[in-house]
Amino acid sequence: MIDSKTGERIMVFIDELSGPYIRVSVWNDADALEDLLSDKYDVLYEMKSPQDLKEDGGKEYYFGSVADPEKLQEILDEIEI
Numbered sequence: 251m252i253d254s255k256t257g258e259r260i261m262v263f264i265d266e267l268s269g270p271y272i273r274v275s276v277w278n279d280a281d282a283l284e285d286l287l288s289d290k291y292d293v294l295y296e297m298k299s300p301q302d303l304k305e306d307g308g309k310e311y312y313f314g315s316v317a318d319p320e321k322l323q324e325i326l327d328e329i330e331i
Contacts, residue, residue: 251329254279255306260326262319269315270322273300277307282331287311291325 251260255275262270274280280297287293295311303309313322 251279251283251326251331254331255308262323262326264319265312267315268296268312270317270319271310271312272322272326273303273308273310275303275306275308279331280307280309283311283329286329287325293317293322293325 252258253260253275260272260274262272265271274283284297287295293313295313298310298312299308300310
């Protein structure tokens with residue numbers, strides 16, 4: 251998946267406490283991603299709205315410490331929005 255604001259590939263990062271997470275810069279990308287993660291891929295997540303992403307409606311998605319970051323990245327790389 252490419253972030254429509256930055257033009258960069260969305261990458262999975264690791265938070266020491268929360269496990270794998272991603273950042274999406276704008277609301278349209280976030281909305282489409284939520285539908286796909288829930289409906290097509292059946293991936294559970296916790297969503298947060300960090301201050302630095304609020305202006306454009308961006309979000310962070312946390313997948314929990316048991317989630318496989320490599321599999322998450324594979325799923326993201328399949329997504330075209």
